[in-house]
Amino acid sequence: MTALLDRRPTTVKGPVPVRRTRRIPKHWLYLAPALILLITFTYVPVGNMVWYSFHKWDGLDPVMDPVGWDNYVRVFTDERYWHVFLISLYYFVASFAQIAIALYFAVVLSFSTRFRNLFKGILFFPYLLNGVAVGFVFLYLFQPGGTLDSVLSAVGLGDQARLWLGDPDIANISLAGTSVWRFTGLSFVLFLGAIQSIPNEIYEAADLDGANRWHQFRYIIAPGIRRIISLSFILAISGSLAVFEIPFIMTGGANGTRTFVIQAYETAFQFRQIGLASAMAVVLLLIVLLITWIQRRLIPDDEVSLS
Amino acid sequence: MTVRAGKPSPVVARRLGAAGKYASLIVASAIVLVPLIVVLFAAFKTRTEYSTTGPLTPPRDWFNLDNFATAWSKGHMLRGFWNTTVILVISLTGTVFVGTLAAYAISRFSFALKRVVLGLFLVAALVPGVTTQVATYQIVKSMDLVNTPWAAIVLFLGTDIVSIYIFIQFMASIPRSLDEAAVIDGAGRFTVYRRIILPLMRPAIATVVIIKGIAIYNEFYIPFLYLRSPDLNVISTALFRFKGPYGAQWETIAACTMIVILPTVVVFLLLQRFIYNGVTAGATK
Numbered sequence: 001m002t003a004l005l006d007r008r009p010t011t012v013k014g015p016v017p018v019r020r021t022r023r024i025p026k027h028w029l030y031l032a033p034a035l036i037l038l039i040t041f042t043y044v045p046v047g048n049m050v051w052y053s054f055h056k057w058d059g060l061d062p063v064m065d066p067v068g069w070d071n072y073v074r075v076f077t078d079e080r081y082w083h084v085f086l087i088s089l090y091y092f093v094a095s096f097a098q099i100a101i102a103l104y105f106a107v108v109l110s111f112s113t114r115f116r117n118l119f120k121g122i123l124f125f126p127y128l129l130n131g132v133a134v135g136f137v138f139l140y141l142f143q144p145g146g147t148l149d150s151v152l153s154a155v156g157l158g159d160q161a162r163l164w165l166g167d168p169d170i171a172n173i174s175l176a177g178t179s180v181w182r183f184t185g186l187s188f189v190l191f192l193g194a195i196q197s198i199p200n201e202i203y204e205a206a207d208l209d210g211a212n213r214w215h216q217f218r219y220i221i222a223p224g225i226r227r228i229i230s231l232s233f234i235l236a237i238s239g240s241l242a243v244f245e246i247p248f249i250m251t252g253g254a255n256g257t258r259t260f261v262i263q264a265y266e267t268a269f270q271f272r273q274i275g276l277a278s279a280m281a282v283v284l285l286l287i288v289l290l291i292t293w294i295q296r297r298l299i300p301d302d303e304v305s306l307s
Numbered sequence: 308m309t310v311r312a313g314k315p316s317p318v319v320a321r322r323l324g325a326a327g328k329y330a331s332l333i334v335a336s337a338i339v340l341v342p343l344i345v346v347l348f349a350a351f352k353t354r355t356e357y358s359t360t361g362p363l364t365p366p367r368d369w370f371n372l373d374n375f376a377t378a379w380s381k382g383h384m385l386r387g388f389w390n391t392t393v394i395l396v397i398s399l400t401g402t403v404f405v406g407t408l409a410a411y412a413i414s415r416f417s418f419a420l421k422r423v424v425l426g427l428f429l430v431a432a433l434v435p436g437v438t439t440q441v442a443t444y445q446i447v448k449s450m451d452l453v454n455t456p457w458a459a460i461v462l463f464l465g466t467d468i469v470s471i472y473i474f475i476q477f478m479a480s481i482p483r484s485l486d487e488a489a490v491i492d493g494a495g496r497f498t499v500y501r502r503i504i505l506p507l508m509r510p511a512i513a514t515v516v517i518i519k520g521i522a523i524y525n526e527f528y529i530p531f532l533y534l535r536s537p538d539l540n541v542i543s544t545a546l547f548r549f550k551g552p553y554g555a556q557w558e559t560i561a562a563c564t565m566i567v568i569l570p571t572v573v574v575f576l577l578l579q580r581f582i583y584n585g586v587t588a589g590a591t592k
Contacts (some may be wrong), residue, residue: 027416031424034471041465042431047444052442058442059445093318100498105335110329120581122336128575128582130525132546133567136560137342140349142360143557144404147345147362154363181338186586193587233435249547268441269532281438292433 046285052278059274071279081280084263087172087256088240094176095236099229101180102187107217110195120192127185135249139165140177142250168256175247175257182246185241187232194225234295238288260284343568349561354417357558374562378549382563386538387545390500394456394541395523398463406515407508411500415486418480425461432468437528445475447533459541463523466485470515476588478504479509516576518585524571542567 019246053071055064075081109116126134141147142164145210198220205218211226243263247253253262260280268277351355351366351374358529388412413421443462444453452458481504488498527543534541540548553559575582 008558025416025418027412027418030408030412030416033405035424035427037461037465038427038431038468040446041443041462042434042439043427045446046434048445049439049442062508101335105332108332110444113332114326117579119332119336121575122339124583125572125575126339127520128525128571129570129585130543130546130567131527132543135566136546136550136564137346139560140346140557141342145361147342150361150363151341171462176512181342183339189583189586193583249527258529264441265440274441276439281441284436284438288435288438289433290363 021288037119049278049281049285053273053282056276057274058272059268060272064275067275071276072283075279075283081276084260085241086256087259088243090172090176091179091240091243091259092236094180095183095233096241098180098184099173099187099232099236102184102232103191103229106188106191106195107221108195110192110221111213118143120189127189128180129182130251131182131245134178135246138174138181138246139250142174165251165257166255171251171255171257175250177244178246178250178300190228191225193204194228195221198224230295230298234291237291241287338392346564349558350565353421353477353560354556354558367425374558375566377559377565378566381553381559382549382564382566383537383540384542384563385539387542390534391524391540391541394459395520397456399520401464402467402515402519403512405464405514406467406470406474407505407512409471410478411504412482414475414478415496416482428468428471432472440528440532441587444532453533454536454539456534456539457528459468459508459526462529462533462539463519463526467519473511473588474513477508481507483500503544507591513581514585514588518589519570519582521574521582532544541589 001223054066054068056070058062060126105119106290109120113119144161148164149158152160165171165220183287200221201215207242211219242261243259244265247257247259248265249264251257253259253266261284261300264277264280264284267273267280345362348364348366349362350370351369352360352400353368353373354521363512381402385559413425447453447458447462452461484504485507486499490496494502514591524542530539530541530544531547537548546563549563550560553563
């Protein structure tokens with residue numbers, strides 16, 4: 001490729017490049033690797049997925065049986081398939097807690113604090129950890145007689161111990177809590193970055209005008225980070241629909257913790273119902289695109305001007 | 308950042324406020340650290356010690372590395388690190404070249420379909436990777452890449468849109484006059500890319516390498532789906548599959564978990580500033 005592109009004729013001395021006379025415009029050569037990868041591994045799969053979703057197929061058979069909308073009907077009527085949507089609600093509610101916690105600490109640490117960088121590092125660190133490692137750390141935490149039970153009995157709440165992951169009533173809450181532990185650091189650092197990008201003079205002016213901390217938060221910080229907070233909510237919705245790693249690693253979807261993506265994974269790769277799994281994936285994709293579209297309408301962000 | 312004292316308020320109230328602030332920070336730090344520290348405790352305990360002491364009790368011998376040795380050899384962690392490193396190096400090198408070339412075309416050339424191309428990248432960024440795996444798997448299978456490291460490599464390369472954004476944004480800050488001066492001196496467009504753009508892109512390349520490197524190191528779903536053979540285990544899948552046969556031996560699993568976490572701690576301590584910047588740049592796009 002280098003040789004091909006370097007074969008630049010010496011006619012370049014003129015002020016206007018002679019690019020127009022060449023057959024394949026050079027920019028397409030530069031774009032080719034990225035575009036080919038993008039189309040092969042994003043657009044072709046999405047197209048195929050829509051195609052599969054109208055068929056009954058085991059992924060091996062050379063023949064696919066067209067079944068019309070049957071797969072979609074099943075996703076919305078069979079309890080096993082639509083029920084997993086409801087599991088997302090646990091993670092969605094948890095993400096509100098996550099945003100609130102992250103916002104609180106971002107505001108606190110944007111004012112001068114002792115050991116500020118240490119606290120910032122500690123709060124952010126879980127986000128960097130390997131998902132399987134996080135899963136195991138919390139399996140250890142939630143197991144009977146594990147960390148959580150020991151801490152509870154150490155503070156005199158020993159009778160509160162229960163099967164944190166075995167009881168279907170609370171297993172999802174435990175998993176959603178793990179998710180909060182893992183991702184709060186990300187929201188926190190994003191909020192903190194947004195707060196710190198507010199020019200310092202504004203605070204100084206507010207100080208001169210006698211504004212207290214609450215006023216500073218209400219009239220300076222809150223408007224300054226509105227965009228990142230709304231973005232976080234959108235990410236929370238699509239994120240809670242696409243939960244996979246934590247429940248898959250910790251419970252394998254047992255005890256009523258099967259999420260939409262786990263269900264789609266099992267349908268496709270264990271039960272080999274590619275058509276049905278594709279219908280599930282198409283539904284999820286449409287929901288995510290719809291949510292993003294609504295967000296773009298509600299918050300027109302002028303920062304995405306790339307060209 | 309300067310100290311903002313705010314309106315003078317009664318000393319007591321201010322003390323209380325400060326106490327509440329530090330108390331909340333300490334509680335949050337404990338919630339982050341205690342789950343990790345108890346796993347570290349368990350990793351140093353012997354079998355009998357583990358079954359006779361509670362999780363909050365520190366190990367008797369901080370130099371008991373038996374569990375780490377067992378985890379390292381029985382979990383084939385060396386192989387896991389090796390496979391992860393190979394995939395990491397090839398994917399990152401590929402990302403840097405594919406991404407910077409594409410960004411160069413988009414930011415330095417003007418052509419008719421530019422908006423369409425940008426739109427293609429933009430929409431693709433919205434497609435959650437986990438949802439399309441059902442169909443992506445069939446494509447990777449038809450290329451005969453399943454159960455080869457290339458499956459992971461092409462997917463890490465091909466589904467990366469954030470890096471291209473970071474490159475485009477950074478390239479916009481490199482003055483075009485530098486390109487033009489070079490062209491007047493007789494340099495071709497590719498020479499401009501290689502001699503001027505690429506060297507100046509170093510900060511953006513560092514950002515992409517760090518955030519994408521961490522993401523690849525932590526990735527579970529793609530290796531789990533495509534690298535089924537134990538010989539191809541990466542760090543995540545090696546740890547995940549280690550739990551099967553050692554399900555009840557928490558002291559060994561704890562050691563294995565710590566082996567996986569340790570490199571992240573080291574990288575974080577060394578590269579904090581870059582990581583914060585990179586994560587912010589990557590997530591807000």
